Amino acid sequence: MRVLIPSALQSYTGRQWVDAAGTTLAATLDDLERQFPGIRFRMIDEQGRIRRHIRFFIAGEAIHDLAAPLPADGELCIVQALSGG
Amino acid sequence: MNTPQVPADHPPTLLVATRKGAWMFHADADRRYWRVDGPHFLGHIINHLVLDPRDGRTLLAAAKTGHLGPTIFRSTDLGQTWQEAEMPPAFGPAKNGLDARSVDHTFWLAPAHASEPDVWYAGTSPQGLFRSADGGRNWAPFSCINDDPQYRQWFGTVQDGTPDGPKLHSIIVDPHDPKHLYFAMSGGGVHESHDGGDSFTPLVEGMEVVAGFDATNVAFHDPHCVRLCPGNPDRLYQQNHCGIYRLDRPGRRWQRIGRNMPAEVGDIGFPMVVHPRDDRTLWVFPMDGSDVWPRVSPGGRPAAYISRDGGESWQRQDAGLPQQQAWWTVKRQAMAADANREVGLYLGTSSGELWHSRVEGSHWQCLARHLPEIYAVEAVYPC
Numbered sequence: 001m002r003v004l005i006p007s008a009l010q011s012y013t014g015r016q017w018v019d020a021a022g023t024t025l026a027a028t029l030d031d032l033e034r035q036f037p038g039i040r041f042r043m044i045d046e047q048g049r050i051r052r053h054i055r056f057f058i059a060g061e062a063i064h065d066l067a068a069p070l071p072a073d074g075e076l077c078i079v080q081a082l083s084g085g
Numbered sequence: 086m087n088t089p090q091v092p093a094d095h096p097p098t099l100l101v102a103t104r105k106g107a108w109m110f111h112a113d114a115d116r117r118y119w120r121v122d123g124p125h126f127l128g129h130i131i132n133h134l135v136l137d138p139r140d141g142r143t144l145l146a147a148a149k150t151g152h153l154g155p156t157i158f159r160s161t162d163l164g165q166t167w168q169e170a171e172m173p174p175a176f177g178p179a180k181n182g183l184d185a186r187s188v189d190h191t192f193w194l195a196p197a198h199a200s201e202p203d204v205w206y207a208g209t210s211p212q213g214l215f216r217s218a219d220g221g222r223n224w225a226p227f228s229c230i231n232d233d234p235q236y237r238q239w240f241g242t243v244q245d246g247t248p249d250g251p252k253l254h255s256i257i258v259d260p261h262d263p264k265h266l267y268f269a270m271s272g273g274g275v276h277e278s279h280d281g282g283d284s285f286t287p288l289v290e291g292m293e294v295v296a297g298f299d300a301t302n303v304a305f306h307d308p309h310c311v312r313l314c315p316g317n318p319d320r321l322y323q324q325n326h327c328g329i330y331r332l333d334r335p336g337r338r339w340q341r342i343g344r345n346m347p348a349e350v351g352d353i354g355f356p357m358v359v360h361p362r363d364d365r366t367l368w369v370f371p372m373d374g375s376d377v378w379p380r381v382s383p384g385g386r387p388a389a390y391i392s393r394d395g396g397e398s399w400q401r402q403d404a405g406l407p408q409q410q411a412w413w414t415v416k417r418q419a420m421a422a423d424a425n426r427e428v429g430l431y432l433g434t435s436s437g438e439l440w441h442s443r444v445e446g447s448h449w450q451c452l453a454r455h456l457p458e459i460y461a462v463e464a465v466y467p468c
Binding site: 049 | 150151152153154156169170171173175176177178185186187188
């Protein structure tokens with residue numbers, strides 16, 4: 001699966017698009033962590049909660065559940081949601 | 086933090102942590118000219134930037150951004166390159182029937198005793214205590230307090246804390262005993278350990294609380310900043326939500342020494358600065374804590390106050406500072422002293438100005454303007 005990385009996390013990946021494998025959002029984030037150590041904790045807290053200003057989208061649909069299944073050939077967009085100054 | 090033993094008049098470096106990044110200011114031999122290095126981590130919220138006094142080279146930075154979770158960055162070449170911690174401070178799973186918590190940000194970084202060269206402590210928001218045994222690369226919850234039901238009660242809720250979250254701060258290691266530790270919490274009181282952190286007990290006797298509340302309830306105590314005197318580790322000073330205090334060990338009762346501050350100024354504030362050698366000399370930077378807590382300099386006239394007699398008397402130090410219409414203040418980590426023969430003082434303002442005094446606050450000069458809101462200033466001596 002192709003994954004769109006927001007600018008705030010490209011210091012980990014070095015590029016905007018990366019490939020990651022996983023049948024769920026959680027598994028895909030684990031694969032990102034394997035490839036780019038440290039990236040998961042910046043998005044998911046130690047209790048497994050999605051951080052306040054991080055959003056995940058598949059085909060324009062927001063995903064709020066880490067256990068949500070992901071299509072093998074889709075594109076996962078990680079977005080840094082708007083937040084104040 | 087520990088004050089390094091340095092030759093007198095060695096030029097210091099200022100580590101300035103701000104809401105939008107970090108800067109370093111390197112002094113010349115006379116501390117008249119300063120070379121700026123930065124920004125580092127532009128756009129990141131840096132709550133604390135600290136040099137390890139044990140090697141004079143290692144920097145740790147407590148960072149997060151508006152979108153991303155908290156982390157720690159580490160440099161061993163004075164900020165030329167940075168590496169992220171492999172395991173930043175993070176709470177464990179739910180325990181003892183208590184809610185699971187998540188670190189919002191690391192607020193305070195403190196090197197451990199000189200005999201423990203790779204050990205560091207960190208205090209977080211919400212209140213948590215963490216330890217690294219490998220120079221800041223990996224962090225783990227430390228001591229029993231994070232998941233102790235009694236401490237959880239004393240932590241209070243996020244609503245009980247400061248506007249950007251309740252904090253564990255003022256982590257102090259007794260230079261005479263690596264197992265003798267202190268920390269403080271806004272809110273939640275001052276606490277002490279004699280067994281290297283296996284257990285802590287409150288140290289709040291004599292401290293006052295807001296009128297109408299019960300001073301025997303540790304949860305109601307709000308120490309803003311506690312410092313140990315490098316020249317006498319048995320003496321502590323504290324700036325509290327309710328006054329300025331001194332504690333002489335082995336005593337356990339804090340003495341309110343702010344009563345002699347001018348009534349129109351009061352003894353409310355956030356920073357506490359102690360002299361590197363003289364345990365009778367300290368500085369505070371009062372803040373307007375009236376009615377709605379404006380958190381600005383009283384009357385729009387910023388000033389430091391010095392006591393040279395352990396808090397018996399106070400003198401105003403505002404020469405060089407704006408004399409009117411200056412509505413900034415100084416946060417708890419944003420005022421520091423160096424260790425030179427003539428002690429230099431430094432303060433960073435909520436309006437992004439960095440001020441310094443070459444001789445103990447007798448005259449102030451603006452060192453930098455137009456920085457982001459300054460969260461912390463440390464005066465250090467890189468090797």
